[in-house]
Amino acid sequence: MVRKEEREAKLPPKSNFSEWYHELLKSAEIVDVRYPVKGMSVWYPFGFALRSHVYQIIKELLDVDHYETQFPLLIPETEFMKEAEHIKGFEDEVYWVTHGGRDPLDIKLALRPTSETAIYPMLRLWIRSHADLPLRIYQIVNTFRYETKHTRPLIRLREITSFKEAHTAHATWEEAAMQVEIAVQRYIEFYRRLAIPCLVSKRPSWDKFPGADYSIALDVIMPDGRTLQVGTAHLLGTNFAKTYEITYEDEHGEQRYVNQTCYGISERCIAALIAVHGDDKGLVLPWRVAPVQVVIVPIIFGEREPIIEVCRSIASTLAGRNIRVRLDDGDERPGAKFYKWEMRGVPVRIEIGPRDIKNNAVTIVRRDGVRKTLPMDERLVDAILAEAEELQSVLYNRAKEFMDSKIKLVSSLDEARSQVQSGVARVPWCGSVECGHALEDQVGANLLGEPRGDEIPPMRCLICGKESTGSTYMARQY
RNA sequence: GGGGUUGUAGGGUAGCCUGGUCCAUCCUACAGCGUUCGGGACGCUGUGACCUGAGUUCGAAUCUCAGCAACCCCA
Numbered sequence: 356m357v358r359k360e361e362r363e364a365k366l367p368p369k370s371n372f373s374e375w376y377h378e379l380l381k382s383a384e385i386v387d388v389r390y391p392v393k394g395m396s397v398w399y400p401f402g403f404a405l406r407s408h409v410y411q412i413i414k415e416l417l418d419v420d421h422y423e424t425q426f427p428l429l430i431p432e433t434e435f436m437k438e439a440e441h442i443k444g445f446e447d448e449v450y451w452v453t454h455g456g457r458d459p460l461d462i463k464l465a466l467r468p469t470s471e472t473a474i475y476p477m478l479r480l481w482i483r484s485h486a487d488l489p490l491r492i493y494q495i496v497n498t499f500r501y502e503t504k505h506t507r508p509l510i511r512l513r514e515i516t517s518f519k520e521a522h523t524a525h526a527t528w529e530e531a532a533m534q535v536e537i538a539v540q541r542y543i544e545f546y547r548r549l550a551i552p553c554l555v556s557k558r559p560s561w562d563k564f565p566g567a568d569y570s571i572a573l574d575v576i577m578p579d580g581r582t583l584q585v586g587t588a589h590l591l592g593t594n595f596a597k598t599y600e601i602t603y604e605d606e607h608g609e610q611r612y613v614n615q616t617c618y619g620i621s622e623r624c625i626a627a628l629i630a631v632h633g634d635d636k637g638l639v640l641p642w643r644v645a646p647v648q649v650v651i652v653p654i655i656f657g658e659r660e661p662i663i664e665v666c667r668s669i670a671s672t673l674a675g676r677n678i679r680v681r682l683d684d685g686d687e688r689p690g691a692k693f694y695k696w697e698m699r700g701v702p703v704r705i706e707i708g709p710r711d712i713k714n715n716a717v718t719i720v721r722r723d724g725v726r727k728t729l730p731m732d733e734r735l736v737d738a739i740l741a742e743a744e745e746l747q748s749v750l751y752n753r754a755k756e757f758m759d760s761k762i763k764l765v766s767s768l769d770e771a772r773s774q775v776q777s778g779v780a781r782v783p784w785c786g787s788v789e790c791g792h793a794l795e796d797q798v799g800a801n802l803l804g805e806p807r808g809d810e811i812p813p814m815r816c817l818i819c820g821k822e823s824t825g826s827t828y829m830a831r832q833y
Numbered sequence: 834g835g836g837g838u839u840g841u842a843g844g845g846u847a848g849c850c851u852g853g854u855c856c857a858u859c860c861u862a863c864a865g866c867g868u869u870c871g872g873g874a875c876g877c878u879g880u881g882a883c884c885u886g887a888g889u890u891c892g893a894a895u896c897u898c899a900g901c902a903a904c905c906c907c908a
Contacts, residue, residue, distance in 0.1 A: 365861065365873085389902095391884085391885095391901070392901090392902085393901090393902070393903090503834085652871095653870090654870070654871050655869090655870055656870070656871085659870095686869090686870085687870085687874090688869075688870045688872085688874055689870060689871065689872070689873095690870085690871090690872035690873050690874085691870095691872085691873045691874085692872095692873090693872055693873080694872075694873050695873090706871070708870095708871055709871095710871075711871095718871080
């Protein structure tokens, strides 16, 4: 009896989020954390396939008006050290290459912690006239940061393996600001396709990107109520343009500085995907990004071949419609296969046994638990695609409901302190830097920033007591 | 940044103090064969390890030093 319970408790319950997360990364074969360098882990092939499908969405969203490109990993110290504020933000986290073979380098090379200082010297050469603007490029690369805090797979890494960073240049500050807005909308859409709702807020001035005028961030509320920053968009204005002398000649023949933006998403989006949708049985993946979208499990009684034959035929029909289908004809028992593919988040399972063949039907089970019998004929593929779509909205609605339940408008410091223990507090705030710092100190959580769009009724700032319609999200952050 | 604990097969443990008796052991691991198969099957036969490096020693999983890594606590 004990043995059976142990077997079923392979994954800790999701309510124990930290252990659940780590165990799931291994059991579902996302990343292997055993690589012997702190803060660096290995993508399993299954995890990498998931990564590829997710990043394909970002690419589609950006390729409309961005060009993909690739810049070098190494940045000469002389370029890296040009922008004072930017350096201050990153210098404690930079890995340096100091030698070539046995010879010390004359000029040290930084492993990019982000690529502004690699890209902008080149933009100076690329941009000559107003006809070159706007310029929008992005790259998906690894970046390195010598994190001193506790590292966490996919969340806080020393090598970020999948940093999608976009960089744009515009004629005016207003155009650049508009681009930031467009970027935020694209990111919201990206997460919507992953069935993940986000909080969007303007980061407080002391938490903006080093060298930016302002930063907009997207946060996801994790199962334990802490938030994960999963995307940022920064308005750089002319700060970097002045440092790197990126100018264009306008219609009147005058040289002007470009106005820039940059915005990024990392593999934290995979962490969010796992954390938001996963359950006690493992991953739950939206159809669009699932490495295996349909698994077929044959139920064999007596003769094997006739059943396998039907399975093969259905598999090839599905594959013919570009569905990522896997026929699991291994010799494990069906139950073991069910658990295995549920762990990997497969959205739709098809079971085919003698009973189904006799009824000319198949049994399907959706990853959210819905079980149906579908006719085994030419309508099958469309019926499955319809289930996939329904699963998508079930996932989004479930996630949205959870997120909303974790946010609460508070009217006292005590209430804020207690709310951030398990969720996000929306806190009345006059907007001043002093009151902001005081809030962080007294509540014991960080300011995410002003929620965009909707205002609260006038309330008193919890620190200075001034009446204001301003507010901020506060949360404990990953 | 400071302190502590730990590192044994795919995973979990014992052994370490007191060096040799060690072919250690369990499993949800792996391989082969057979019987099975509508929610984690069973039998049999096998496989596989002492974190890395240096030192002490006739002899090191065990002792010493260094490195790397993990976990915990404090700032």
